[in-house]
Amino acid sequence: MSMPRLGQGTWNMGDSAARRKQELAALRAGIDLGMTLIDTAEMYGDGRSESLVAQAIAGMRDKVFLVTKVLPSNASRKGVVRSCEASLKRLQTDNLDLYLLHWSGSYALEETVRGFEDLLAAGKIRAWGVSNLDLREMRRLGAVPGGKACATNQVLYNLSRRGIEFDLLPWCQARKMPVMAYSPVEQGRILGHRTLKEVAPRLGATPAQVALAWVLRQDGVVAIPKAGTVAHVRANHKALALKLDAEALGALDAAFPPPRKARPLEML
Numbered sequence: 001m002s003m004p005r006l007g008q009g010t011w012n013m014g015d016s017a018a019r020r021k022q023e024l025a026a027l028r029a030g031i032d033l034g035m036t037l038i039d040t041a042e043m044y045g046d047g048r049s050e051s052l053v054a055q056a057i058a059g060m061r062d063k064v065f066l067v068t069k070v071l072p073s074n075a076s077r078k079g080v081v082r083s084c085e086a087s088l089k090r091l092q093t094d095n096l097d098l099y100l101l102h103w104s105g106s107y108a109l110e111e112t113v114r115g116f117e118d119l120l121a122a123g124k125i126r127a128w129g130v131s132n133l134d135l136r137e138m139r140r141l142g143a144v145p146g147g148k149a150c151a152t153n154q155v156l157y158n159l160s161r162r163g164i165e166f167d168l169l170p171w172c173q174a175r176k177m178p179v180m181a182y183s184p185v186e187q188g189r190i191l192g193h194r195t196l197k198e199v200a201p202r203l204g205a206t207p208a209q210v211a212l213a214w215v216l217r218q219d220g221v222v223a224i225p226k227a228g229t230v231a232h233v234r235a236n237h238k239a240l241a242l243k244l245d246a247e248a249l250g251a252l253d254a255a256f257p258p259p260r261k262a263r264p265l266e267m268l
């Protein structure tokens with residue numbers, strides 16, 4: 001089983017009737033370009049993001065690598081199954097490619113994993129994973145029965161959030177577990193940074209493309225930018241072909257230094 005390296009996020013999509021047409025067009029343009037991994041969650045707009053995704057992928061479910069997430073407050077063994085069934089209904093499909101625990105909460109990981117296993121056995125999901133788990137929690141997960149089947153950890157990773165490079169990322173890479181980088185352009189906040197604005201034109205690119213190419217520069221990292229317009233989706237797709245040279249990487253390291261010691265995992 002493999003995942004596309006560049007997908008599409010959908011947080012804050014599906015909430016506005018005025019933006020709906022544009023958002024549907026953006027998601028469909030991304031699928032046409034091969035950005036077929038679509039990431040959503042039961043939490044996003046209380047299911048409205050999943051409903052938008054259902055409309056966007058209607059008639060092409062088999063082209064899409066569909067990912068959604070269960071809230072920690074629903075992550076008991078039975079709750080995971082109930083939430084998944086509700087997500088499947090909103091997504092108008094009968095299975096997910098990947099189902100994630102959104103972050104760890106009060107239910108024991110053992111319980112949640114049992115729920116995921118029930119869903120696998122019923123053919124409702126093809127794989128499961130987690131999100132926002134730090135290294136200590138990943139080690140704990142690895143030790144629970146069935147926990148080693150975790151397919152990914154989706155975490156905050158971008159130029160301004162490099163903490164995972166110190167420990168979590170190498171740990172996942174050593175296990176060939178892909179990391180899904182969320183908020184890869186820091187929700188737009190880094191795009192006005194002076195260094196990005198200096199590096200981008202020299203490479204014939206935009207700051208967003210440089211920021212995405214930087215996230216995608218290493219093996220085992222998948223990026224899921226959210227773009228609400230076709231123009232942004234097309235621009236993001238070009239990041240796949242953008243190579244950052246040593247000069248660009250050096251300038252970016254100087255402006256956004258890598259971690260020198262372990263840091264608590266950041267979340268948005």
Ligand SMILES: NC(=O)c1ccc[n+]([C@@H]2O[C@H](COP(=O)([O-])OP(=O)(O)OC[C@H]3O[C@@H](n4cnc5c(N)ncnc54)[C@H](OP(=O)(O)O)[C@@H]3O)[C@@H](O)[C@H]2O)c1
Binds near residue numbers: 102154191224229
């Ligand atoms: N697991 C978790 O806890 C978690 C947390 C956060 C996010 N996520 C997932 O990760 C996805 C991405 O993260 P995010 O939505 O937080 O932030 P993001 O992808 O870093 O940034 C989205 C923002 O960047 C803008 N943008 C996108 N492409 C652009 C481009 N080419 N040029 C200029 N601006 C551009 C978008 O504007 P437009 O909308 O106008 O295009 C939007 O305002 C989410 O949608 C969600 O699926 C998961």
